[in-house]
Amino acid sequence: MRGNAAAFDQLVRRHTVRMYRVALRIVGDPVEAEDVVQDAWISAWRALPRFRGEAAPSTWLYRVVTNAALAHLRRKKPTVPLESAPEPRTSDGPEASLLRNETTDVVLRAIAELEPTQRVPLVLRELEGLSYEEVAEVLGIAVPALRSRLHRARVALMAKLGEQR
Amino acid sequence: MSPLPCGRSIDELVAYLADRDDPELTAHVAGCAQCAAELAELEDRWSSVRLVAVTPVPTPPGLVSRVLAAVHGVRPRLGSAPAGFDQDGGRVSVAERAVLAVCRRLAVELATGLGLHVRGTAVEDGELQVLVAARYPAPAISVADELRSQLSRELVEHLGDAAPVVHVHLIDIG
Ligand SMILES: [Zn+2]
Numbered sequence: 636m637r638g639n640a641a642a643f644d645q646l647v648r649r650h651t652v653r654m655y656r657v658a659l660r661i662v663g664d665p666v667e668a669e670d671v672v673q674d675a676w677i678s679a680w681r682a683l684p685r686f687r688g689e690a691a692p693s694t695w696l697y698r699v700v701t702n703a704a705l706a707h708l709r710r711k712k713p714t715v716p717l718e719s720a721p722e723p724r725t726s727d728g729p730e731a732s733l734l735r736n737e738t739t740d741v742v743l744r745a746i747a748e749l750e751p752t753q754r755v756p757l758v759l760r761e762l763e764g765l766s767y768e769e770v771a772e773v774l775g776i777a778v779p780a781l782r783s784r785l786h787r788a789r790v791a792l793m794a795k796l797g798e799q800r
Numbered sequence: 801m802s803p804l805p806c807g808r809s810i811d812e813l814v815a816y817l818a819d820r821d822d823p824e825l826t827a828h829v830a831g832c833a834q835c836a837a838e839l840a841e842l843e844d845r846w847s848s849v850r851l852v853a854v855t856p857v858p859t860p861p862g863l864v865s866r867v868l869a870a871v872h873g874v875r876p877r878l879g880s881a882p883a884g885f886d887q888d889g890g891r892v893s894v895a896e897r898a899v900l901a902v903c904r905r906l907a908v909e910l911a912t913g914l915g916l917h918v919r920g921t922a923v924e925d926g927e928l929q930v931l932v933a934a935r936y937p938a939p940a941i942s943v944a945d946e947l948r949s950q951l952s953r954e955l956v957e958h959l960g961d962a963a964p965v966v967h968v969h970l971i972d973i974g
Pocket residue numbers: 804806807808828829832833834835836
């Protein structure tokens with residue numbers, strides 16, 4: 636257990652930034668993304684005895700954070716109206732390109748409006764850059780099913796971005 | 801989705817945009833002004849998605865330490881082990897792990913209902929310490945009190961005499 640704990644802390648140090656990025660892109664809010672990351676690591680810790688390299692650690696962790704994010708979206712109550720939600724904090728200085736931030740905000744808002752079943756594969760494939768095979772493994776679905784979900788996600792996203800112009 | 805004058809659809813062009821694995825459509829687009837124009841517009845939107853993919857996401861300061869603290873809080877502590885305690889999955893360890901897990905789960909459930917965010921739980925000397933963050937300062941203190949009393953009640957219900965005393969600490973606001 637002692638050795639496991641040290642190895643696990645190492646995993647946490649190495650992968651938390653990526654886990655946070657995925658969580659943020661799925662739930663769309665920095666405070667909630669941190670909730671998701673904490674839940675994800677705690678379930679990863681509990682699942683550790685059953686994890687014996689049946690997948691690469693990164694695939695396994697993508698699955699854990701994705702499941703935590705989906706569970707979070709399911710139990711989230713729509714209490715806070717969108718306009719009163721705080722702006723995400725960024726560490727960019729004022730010199731950061733305003734145009735770039737505006738573009739990325741528009742895209743992230745459009746992604747946040749997708750159905751979770753479309754949003755999650757889209758984030759993993761198009762933002763995280765996973766292969767079709769990897770995304771299918773993370774989500775536990777077959778590649779053809781993934782392809783059709785992704786297709787619907789892309790069509791919906793392109794339509795939403797078209798409305799913004 | 802409505803077809804273009806040439807009979808192709810936006811759907812087909814979106815699929816083409818992502819995978820570019822349809823030689824027949826490649827040939828068609830080369831000779832079709834409508835498809836070429838639509839594709840250019842879609843490519844423009846798609847490039848903004850590519851931009852997001854390469855834009856770094858700012859990580860909240862101290863995130864990794866808070867995650868480590870949260871994980872350590874659900875781990876049995878070596879120092880608190882009684883004599884003969886088997887750290888590698890003995891019965892005592894299982895019981896302690898279960899208590900830690902119940903504390904964490906109930907704290908997160910109740911905090912979520914109250915609009916608080918759990919940033920760590922730990923049992924120290926038989927007492928449960930819960931670290932929470934809140935978005936809005938004004939109600940945070942009374943809500944933290946409310947969390948403490950709800951959590952104490954729930955823990956007694958789940959754990960009986962084994963329920964730890966509960967302390968809630970506000971560590972971050974806004
Ligand atoms: Zn055409």
